[in-house]
Amino acid sequence: MKNNYSPAKFPRLRRVFFTAVPLLLALLWCDPKGDEIMKKHFALKKSEDALSTASMILIDKTGARKTRKIISYSQETGEGKNTFIEFLEPADVKGTRFLTIAHKNIDDEQRLYLPALKKVRKIAASGKDGKFMGTDLYFYDMEDRNFEDQNYTYIKDGTFEQKPCFIVEAVSKDPNAPYGKSLEWVSRDDYFIYKIEAYDKKSLSLVKTIVFLEIKNINGVLIAHKTAVDNHKDIHKTLISLDEVRINSGISEKIFTVQNLEK
Secondary structure (H helix, E strand, O other), X not given: OOXXXXXXHOHHHHHHHHHHHHHXXXXXXXXXXXXXXXXXXXXXXXXXXXXXXXXXXXXXXXXOEEEEEEEEEEXXXXXXXXXXXXXXXXXXXXXXXXXXXXXXXXXXXXXXXXXXXXXXXXXXXXXXXXXOOOOOOEOHHHOOOOHHHEEEEEEEEEEEOOEEEEEEXXXXXXXXXXXXXXXXXXXXXXXXXXXXXXXXXXXXXXXXXXXXXXXXEEOOEEXXXXXXXXXXXXXXXXXXXXXXXXXXXXXXXXXXXXXXXXX
């Protein structure tokens, strides 16, 4: 029997088909549970500003250690979080300063002042996979993240140090992101992220594990007082400990300027 079906004979059916398919594809890509979890994370209370001093310990594969002291300023704006970091010790990095100016719809601006050269280096968007001052953090890791910056998929339930967690996969929308994906352990109780596993963009092998410890509630703001970054690729670790932290102290916006970087 000859089939006389032609899409042109059924315009209404054709319209329904071509409307439904893109919608179905969008639903397949979107994970409501993953989005819901991460929206609650990004809704956590933030400080208007913060001032902290911290110690950084860099440990290589032989166990040799280097210690650095920094002072860090941050301030929330309508565009995101601006940060200013200055190295205080040791002498070979003293006076090095790092500035991030956040933007919503374009790449964040990052600049590094090198006192030995008395020059400011602007970090290109394509160079954010570089290491920040020899640590196991990329320049990309130094940027603040918004909910809209990544796509999320709920993977499964899990635990971190006996804390019940959601494990959520996050894939950056930034073409210059150094990671293909990350897995994030989000607490079921407070929606704070306690652990991140970051995977290589090309091989998707595990390259980095970041763990946040000693979480303290300061006026309703959850702050990790210890951070451990384990670089599996280079067999290197960075340990960061907050020595002192103050929030909502009224930090001047003049700190977050190129002029202050070069002072």
